[in-house]
Amino acid sequence: MSAEDRYLELVPLAALDALDGDDAVEFRRHLPTCQACRAELEAFERASARIGVDVARVAPPPDLRQRMLAAVGAPVAQPPAARRPPAFPWLGTLAAAAALVLGVGLLATRHQLQRERARAQTLAAEAERAQREVVDLQQLTRLAGLQPAPGARARVIWNPATREAVLIASGLQAPPPGKAYEVWVIGEAKQPAPAGVFEPAADGTALVHLPRVEETARPRTFAVTLEPAAGSAAPTGEMVLAGAVS
Ligand SMILES: [Zn+2]
Numbered sequence: 001m002s003a004e005d006r007y008l009e010l011v012p013l014a015a016l017d018a019l020d021g022d023d024a025v026e027f028r029r030h031l032p033t034c035q036a037c038r039a040e041l042e043a044f045e046r047a048s049a050r051i052g053v054d055v056a057r058v059a060p061p062p063d064l065r066q067r068m069l070a071a072v073g074a075p076v077a078q079p080p081a082a083r084r085p086p087a088f089p090w091l092g093t094l095a096a097a098a099a100l101v102l103g104v105g106l107l108a109t110r111h112q113l114q115r116e117r118a119r120a121q122t123l124a125a126e127a128e129r130a131q132r133e134v135v136d137l138q139q140l141t142r143l144a145g146l147q148p149a150p151g152a153r154a155r156v157i158w159n160p161a162t163r164e165a166v167l168i169a170s171g172l173q174a175p176p177p178g179k180a181y182e183v184w185v186i187g188e189a190k191q192p193a194p195a196g197v198f199e200p201a202a203d204g205t206a207l208v209h210l211p212r213v214e215e216t217a218r219p220r221t222f223a224v225t226l227e228p229a230a231g232s233a234a235p236t237g238e239m240v241l242a243g244a245v246s
Helices: 001-017 021-033 036-052 064-071 087-138
Strands: 141-144 153-159 164-170 177-184 195-198 208-211 219-230 239-244
Touching: 001 021, 001 036, 021 036, 141 177, 141 219, 153 208, 153 219, 153 239, 164 195, 164 219, 177 208, 195 208
Parallel strands: none
Antiparallel strands: 141 153, 141 239, 153 164, 164 208, 177 195, 177 219, 219 239
């Protein structure tokens, strides 16, 4: 394995903040010098953020301390009586204990590293699959400003499977007193379904999470009208934005 391959293999662990010891030191030193590893690290960090993974810092296994203590306290075999006892028997015992402690520690670290590595790979695969599903399911419809608001623009990003939808608009004027903008989803029934009332921000933009309405499963048109501030059950005011689903 080349040195670069080894660094790339450490990237998923670095993204999970799970590197320690020499690996962490070497990786930190290498990162500013290597575009490939930085790009890979960014991708992994995005991947874990995307699926909301909150990976705690890797802690040593909880039983490690017990195992180390047990190793130190373990009875050490006595030399056969026929042989001359060593001058410093405690030295041999301590050395054996130290070797055991070191050995257990190294094994634990190595095992942990392998486990975290496997976990990071699983997470990355899951994130990729989730991302693919989101891309497959989300649709985008553009809405154009009509005569009352020719400068207005909007997009609706919607998911027919979950009926979730978000409207992002710009170029909207503040509605007259007592009025608000209302969103409509028009499906096959032709009867527009009310999908939320909103007021744009001072800069004319709006980001509205629309309530889930059944029409979002198979919408034909998204529209925005000016309505009484409490909202209407069916559109009564001027249509400000509209977009047909292609
Ligand atoms: Zn690198």
